[in-house]
Amino acid sequence: MKIPSFLRTPQGIAASLGLVLVAFATVFGPVFFGDLATERSIPDRQQGVSADHLFGTDELGRDLFARVVVATRVSVLLTLGATGISVIGGIVLGVIAVLLPRVLQRLVAGLIDILLSFPWLLLALFFSVIWGTTAVGAMLAVGFAGIPVFARLTSTLSASVAGSDYVRAAGMLGSRSLRTTFRHVIPNILPPLLVNTAAHASVTLLSFAALSFLGLGVQAPEYDWGRLLNEGSKRIYVDPMAAIGPGIAIVLVGVVFALLGEVFSEASGRRLPPKAIRRRRSTDVVGEVTDATPVLEMSNLRVAFPGNDGVMVERVHGVSLTVSPGETVGIVGESGSGKSVTASAVAGLLGPDALVTSDGLWFREIDMSAVPNAVERRRLGLEQAMIFQDPLTSLNPSLTIGRQLREASEVHGKVSRADTLRRAVDKLNLVRIPDAERRLGQLPHELSGGMRQRAMIAMGLMGNPRLIIADEPTTALDVTVQRQVMRALRDAQNATGAAILFISHDIALVSGFCDRIVVMRGGQVVEELAADRLSEAKHPYTRGLIECVPDMNTDRTAVLPVIAAPDEEKMPV
Amino acid sequence: MSELRFEGVTVRFGQGRSANVAVNAIDLTVRSGTTHGLVGESGSGKSTVARVAVGFEKAAAGRILLDGVDITGRDPAARAARRRVQMVFQDPLSALDPRMSIGASIAEGLLATGRRHTAAQREGRVKELLELVHIDPARSGDSPTAFSGGQRQRITIARALAAEPEVLIADEITSALDVSVQGVVLNLLRELQTRLNLTMLFISHNLAVVRYVSDEVTVMRGGLVVEHGATEMVLSNPTDPYTRELLRAVPVMGRPLDLEEV
Numbered sequence: 122m123k124i125p126s127f128l129r130t131p132q133g134i135a136a137s138l139g140l141v142l143v144a145f146a147t148v149f150g151p152v153f154f155g156d157l158a159t160e161r162s163i164p165d166r167q168q169g170v171s172a173d174h175l176f177g178t179d180e181l182g183r184d185l186f187a188r189v190v191v192a193t194r195v196s197v198l199l200t201l202g203a204t205g206i207s208v209i210g211g212i213v214l215g216v217i218a219v220l221l222p223r224v225l226q227r228l229v230a231g232l233i234d235i236l237l238s239f240p241w242l243l244l245a246l247f248f249s250v251i252w253g254t255t256a257v258g259a260m261l262a263v264g265f266a267g268i269p270v271f272a273r274l275t276s277t278l279s280a281s282v283a284g285s286d287y288v289r290a291a292g293m294l295g296s297r298s299l300r301t302t303f304r305h306v307i308p309n310i311l312p313p314l315l316v317n318t319a320a321h322a323s324v325t326l327l328s329f330a331a332l333s334f335l336g337l338g339v340q341a342p343e344y345d346w347g348r349l350l351n352e353g354s355k356r357i358y359v360d361p362m363a364a365i366g367p368g369i370a371i372v373l374v375g376v377v378f379a380l381l382g383e384v385f386s387e388a389s390g391r392r393l394p395p396k397a398i399r400r401r402r403s404t405d406v407v408g409e410v411t412d413a414t415p416v417l418e419m420s421n422l423r424v425a426f427p428g429n430d431g432v433m434v435e436r437v438h439g440v441s442l443t444v445s446p447g448e449t450v451g452i453v454g455e456s457g458s459g460k461s462v463t464a465s466a467v468a469g470l471l472g473p474d475a476l477v478t479s480d481g482l483w484f485r486e487i488d489m490s491a492v493p494n495a496v497e498r499r500r501l502g503l504e505q506a507m508i509f510q511d512p513l514t515s516l517n518p519s520l521t522i523g524r525q526l527r528e529a530s531e532v533h534g535k536v537s538r539a540d541t542l543r544r545a546v547d548k549l550n551l552v553r554i555p556d557a558e559r560r561l562g563q564l565p566h567e568l569s570g571g572m573r574q575r576a577m578i579a580m581g582l583m584g585n586p587r588l589i590i591a592d593e594p595t596t597a598l599d600v601t602v603q604r605q606v607m608r609a610l611r612d613a614q615n616a617t618g619a620a621i622l623f624i625s626h627d628i629a630l631v632s633g634f635c636d637r638i639v640v641m642r643g644g645q646v647v648e649e650l651a652a653d654r655l656s657e658a659k660h661p662y663t664r665g666l667i668e669c670v671p672d673m674n675t676d677r678t679a680v681l682p683v684i685a686a687p688d689e690e691k692m693p694v
Numbered sequence: 695m696s697e698l699r700f701e702g703v704t705v706r707f708g709q710g711r712s713a714n715v716a717v718n719a720i721d722l723t724v725r726s727g728t729t730h731g732l733v734g735e736s737g738s739g740k741s742t743v744a745r746v747a748v749g750f751e752k753a754a755a756g757r758i759l760l761d762g763v764d765i766t767g768r769d770p771a772a773r774a775a776r777r778r779v780q781m782v783f784q785d786p787l788s789a790l791d792p793r794m795s796i797g798a799s800i801a802e803g804l805l806a807t808g809r810r811h812t813a814a815q816r817e818g819r820v821k822e823l824l825e826l827v828h829i830d831p832a833r834s835g836d837s838p839t840a841f842s843g844g845q846r847q848r849i850t851i852a853r854a855l856a857a858e859p860e861v862l863i864a865d866e867i868t869s870a871l872d873v874s875v876q877g878v879v880l881n882l883l884r885e886l887q888t889r890l891n892l893t894m895l896f897i898s899h900n901l902a903v904v905r906y907v908s909d910e911v912t913v914m915r916g917g918l919v920v921e922h923g924a925t926e927m928v929l930s931n932p933t934d935p936y937t938r939e940l941l942r943a944v945p946v947m948g949r950p951l952d953l954e955e956v
Contacts, residue, residue: 286789287799290850293748294806294857295777304802308793455872456843570736599735599899600943608953626873633951655948669877671906672947673929680881681906684874 136384139377146193157187169360176366179352185363188349189370196345197374199260199338200326206264207325208318211271216306218276219283220298230276236269244269245328249337256345259338263328267321274317278310312385319382323375330371346371402492410485416588416620417444417467421480424462424471433476437462438644444588449614449621451635451652453628453666459644460624464592467622468507469493485587502533506581506619508610510593512573516565522549522576523561530583541583548579551616552609571602575609586619593625607634628655628666640666661685696761696860696893698724698747698779703756705742716742718917719756724861729887729894731908731925733901733940739917740897744865747895748781749773760860777806780859784866786846790838796849797834800824803856823852826889827882844875848882855886863895868903880907901944905929913937 151158162182169177176185218229236244244266245259252258282288283306291301332338333347334354341348346367353364424437437459444450454460465471466482469489482489485504487497509515517525526545530536536544542561549557552575565573574594581589591610595603611634614621625631631638632652640648640663648660658664665684675681705717717739724730734740745751747758747765757764765776780803783789790799800820804811811819821831827848829841838846847867854862864883868876884907886892898904904911904925911928913921913936921934932938942952 286783286785287791289750290781290783290789290853291802293750293777293781294803294853295773295808296802296805304794305791309791455874600901600945601735601939604943604951604953607951611953627945628873629945629947630951632948633945653948666873667947670873670947671877671880671902673902673905673941673944675902675906677906677925680884681877683877683881 130384130387132380132387133384136377136380139373139380143193143197143374143377146190147197148194150190150193154187154190157184158191159183167356167360170362176362177360179363185349185353185366188344189346189366192345192349192367193370193374195256195339195343196326196329196347196370199256199263199329199345200322202260203264203267203325203329204318204322206261207267207271207321208314210265210268211273212275212307212314214268214272215275216279216302218272219279219306220302233269233272233276237273241266241270242328242331245332246337249332254337254340256339256343259329259332263325263332267325270321271314271317275310275314278313279306282306282309316382316386319378319385323378323382326371326375326378402494412446414446414485415443415483416446416448416485417442417622418481418483419443419463419467419479420482422463422466422482423478424459424466425476427474436644437466440641440644440646442639442646444620444622446587447614447618447620448637449623449635450637450639451623451625451631452639452641453625453631454641455626457643458641460641461592462644463641464590464622464624467588468505468590469501470507499533502529503584504587506578506584506586506589508574508577508581508589508591508594510596512570512577513565515577516573518565521562521564522568526561526576526580526583529580533584544583545579548582549576551582551612552576552579553605553612554579569602571598571605574598574606578606578609578613582613582617586613586617588620588622589613590622591624594623595630596625596627603630610634627670629670629672696778697726697759698861698893698895699759700743700747701757701759703743703746703758704754705739705746705751706754715917717746720914720917720919722912722919722922724893724895725910726893727891728909729883729892729896729907731904731911732895732897732914733899733904733911734914735899735940737916738914740899740914741865743914744781744863744895744897747779747861747863749776774808777808777857778860779863780806780854780857780861781863781865782847782850782854782867785870786843786850787838789850790846792838794837795835796838796841797824799838800834800849800853800856803853806857806859819856823856824849826855826886827852842875843871844878847871847875847879851879851882851886855890859892861893861895863897865897866899868900869898876903883907901929901940913940 160183164182165178166180166182167178168174174184174186176189178184214229214233218226218233221229245262248262248265249259252261288301288305291305329338329345330347330350333345334351336351339345339348349367350364353367357364420441422437422440423435425433425435428434440459440463452460452463462471466477467484467489471477477490479490487493487501493501523542523545526548527538527541530541530544545561546557549560554560554572554575560568568576589610595606598606610621613619623631623635632655635652638650638652638655639646640660642662648658648663650658655667658667662684665682668682669684671681700720700722702719702721703717704715704719707714707716720743722743732740732743742751746753753766758766760775760778763775765772765779790796797820800823801816804816804819820834824831824834829845829848838849841849868879871879880903887894896904896907908925911923911925912919913928913934915936921928921932921937928937929941932941945951
C-alpha cells in the first residue's frame with residue numbers, strides 16, 4: 122500500500138506514531154497494567170520516583186505510572202465522545218440553519234450567536250450541574266458546550282458552498298435541498314471541519330482534565346488524568362512526579378491531536394510558504410541614460426516557480442524583448458503563455474519564490490534582475506507605471522483616490538502637498554475623469570470599473586513615466602468602457618511620450634493599439650511582427666489566433682477554425 | 695415547438711426606496727429552434743433575464759411562458775416546466791462540484807427529466823452525452839480539475855443537455871475561456887443546435903460572438919430593450935444610437951482603434 126505523501130512529513134510521522142501509541146494504551150492499557158494499577162501495597166505508599174515506580178506511588182501504594190496508562194482509556198474515550206457530540210450536533214444544527222426558510226434561518230443563527238457569547242467553560246459547568254457530576258454527565262456537558270462553535274463553523278462554511286454555482290445548478294436541475302445537502306454541501310465542508318475537529322479534540326481533552334481536577338468530572342473509584350493530577354497536586358512539593366506524570370500524558374495526547382489537525386490541513390491543500398530566493402543587490406554604479414536608450418532591454422529571460430513537489434518548474438523559457446522610447450508593444454497570448462509573468466519580471470514584481478535568470482534585464486540602465494538601491498527605487502517609482510487587470514484589488518479600498526494619487530510623487534518626488542494636489546487634478550482631467558476635484562476625496566468603490574482603471578492610469582502619470590505596463594487592463598470591462606480606457610492610455614502616452622507594454626489575450630485589440638506585436642505561447646515568443654503586417658503572419662499559431670476569433674464579418678454558415686494543441690502542431694523549420 | 699416568451703418581465707433588487715430595477719418590463723421571444731442573442735454591457739440586466747427564467751430571481755411583474763405555460767410560479771407544475779429551461783454558467787470551474795466526478799455531475803442532470811434511471815441506464819446516458827460534447831467517455835470518473843477550461847465548459851453543457859431541455863440559456867459561456875477554446879465551444883453549440891434542434895438564448899457582451907451564433911438579436915441597456923431584430927439587420931443597420939456605439943467599440947483585427955469622440 123502506498124503511504125500518502127502528507128504522512129511522510131515529520132509531522133505526519135509524529136502524528137501517526139503518537140496515534141498508534143494512544144490507541145494501544147486505550148485498548149490494551151487496562152489489560153496489561155490493570156492489576157498493577159489497583160494493587161494496593163500500604164508499605165510502598167507515597168513513594169517517590171524509583172526504577173520500580175516510574176512516577177512513584179499514591180497514598181494506597183498503587184503504582185502511578187500504571188494508573189496513568191490505565192486512565193488513558195477513560196480520558197481518551199470521554200474526549201472522543203464529547204468531541205463527537207460537539208461535531209455531529211454542530212453539523213446538524215449548522216446545516217439545518219442553512220436549509221430552513223429565511224425567517225427560521227435567522228432564528229437559528231441568532232440562537233447560535235447567543236450560545237457563542239457564553240464562555241465555553243461556563244456552558245460546560247452549567248450542563249454538568251444538569252447532568253450531575255458523573256463521567257458521562259461531564260462528557261455530555263463538554264460535548265453540548267462545544268456544539269455552538271461547530272454549528273457556527275458549519276453554517277458559515279455551508280453558506281459559502283450554498284452560494285456556489287454548482288449548488289445553483291443542482292437546484293435548477295430539480296435536486297431537493299436534502300439531496301443537495303448530502304451530495305454537494307457536506308462533502309465540500311468536510312475537509313475544514315476535519316481540521317477543526319482534531320484541534321477541538323485537543324481542547325476537549327484539556328477541559329476534561331480541568332473538570333476532573335475541579336472535582337466535577339470523573340468520580341472515585343474511577344479515575345482519569347484530571348483526577349490523578351488533582352491527587353498528585355496535593356503533594357507536588359514532596360513528589361513532583363505524582364502531578365507531572367499525568368500532566369505529561371495530557372500534554373502528549375493534546376499535542377498528538379493538534380498535530381493530527383496540522384496533518385489534515387496540509388493534506389487538504391495548505392502548504393508551507395516556499396523558500397525565498399535571494400537576489401543579489403544592485404551595484405551603486407548608475408549607467409548613463411540618454412533619450413535613445415531603450416526603455417527595456419531583455420534578453421533570454423527565464424522564470425521558474427516552485428511546483429507542487431517543491432521542484433522548480435520553468436514557466437518562461439528564454440524570452441528576449443526590446444522596447445524603444447515611446448514605442449507601443451503588445452504581448453499576445455493565452456492563459457499560461459507566460460505573458461503576465463514576463464511583464465511582472467519587467468516591473469520587478471515577481472514574488473520571492475520566483476527564480477529569475479537572464480542574460481540581461483534592463484529598464485533604462487537599471488538592472489531589474491537585482492534588488493534596486495535607493496536611487497534606483499526612486500527612479501522606478503517615478504518612471505515606471507503598472508496597470509493591472511482588476512483595479513479594485515490594485516487600489517487600496519480604504520484610502521481616497523487623491524491620497525493614492527499623491528503617494529508616488531510625495532514618496533519619490535519629494536514635492537509639496539499643494540503641488541501634488543494640483544497635479545493630481547490635472548492628471549484626472551487628462552484621463553477624462555469628470556469632476557476631478559470631487560473624485561480626489563472619494564474611495565475606490567465609489568467609482569465605476571472603467572473610471573477606476575483610468576484613475577490607475579492617472580496614478581502612473583503622477584511621476585514622469587517612461588514605460589507604462591498594462592497587464593490585461595480591459596479584460597474585465599465592456600467594449601464601450603474598454604474604449605474609454607484605451608483612449609486614456611493613448612492620451613497618457615501622447616502627454617508623456619512614454620512607451621507602453623500592453624499585455625492582452627485579444628489580438629484584435631492589440632493589433633489596433635500597438636506598433637509591434639509579440640505572440641507568446643507556452644513561455645516562448647513564437648512570432649514578433651509589426652501590427653500593420655498582421656496579415657503576413659507566418660507562424661501557424663499566430664494565424665490560428667487571428668482566424669479563430671469571430672469578427673463582424675465572419676461567415677456565419679462556416680465552422681470556426683480551431684487551433685491545434687501544441688503537441689499536434691508542426692513548427693515551421 | 696418550444697418557445698420561450700418573456701412578457702413585461704420586471705425584476706427589482708432591494709426594497710422600498712433603495713430598490714433597484716434591474717430589468718424593466720421587457721418583452722422578448724426566443725423562437726422555437728432558433729438562437730436568440732442578448733447583448734448589453736454589465737449592469738444592462740441581460741444576466742438577470744437568464745436568472746429569472748431558471749428561477750434564481752423572482753419577477754416582480756410579468757410572466758415567462760414556455761410554450762404558453764407560465765414558469766415563474768411556485769406550484770409544482772411551474773417548477774416542472776421550469777426544468778425544461780436549463781442554463782450554462784460563465785465559469786465552468788465554479789459550476790462543477792470539485793468533489794464529484796464529472797460523470798456524477800452529468801448524471802445529476804438526469805434528475806430534471808423526472809424519470810427514474812437504473813445505474814446502467816445512467817451510465818449509458820452519461821457516455822452518450824460525453825460523446826456528444828466530444829469528451830472521452832472513459833474519463834467520466836475524473837474530477838473537474840483534471841480537465842481544461844474548454845473541456846469543463848463542454849461538460850457543463852453535457853449536464854444541461856442531460857436534463858433534455860426545451861430551451862438552453864448560455865450566459866457568457868465563453869467569457870472565461872481563452873480565444874482558441876472559445877471557437878471550439880461555439881462550434882459545438884452550433885453543431886448541437888443542428889443535431890438536436892435546440893432553442894437557445896445566448897447572452898454575451900461580445901457582439902462578434904453573438905453575431906456568429908444568433909439568428910435574432912436583442913440589445914439591452916439599463917434594464918430596457920433598446921433594439922431588437924434579425925441579427926444581420928440589427929448589426930449592419932442599427933437604428934439605436936447605443937447599438938451604434940457598441941458596434942463602434944468592437945476592436946477590428948488590423949484596424950487602428952477608433953478612439954475619437956463622436
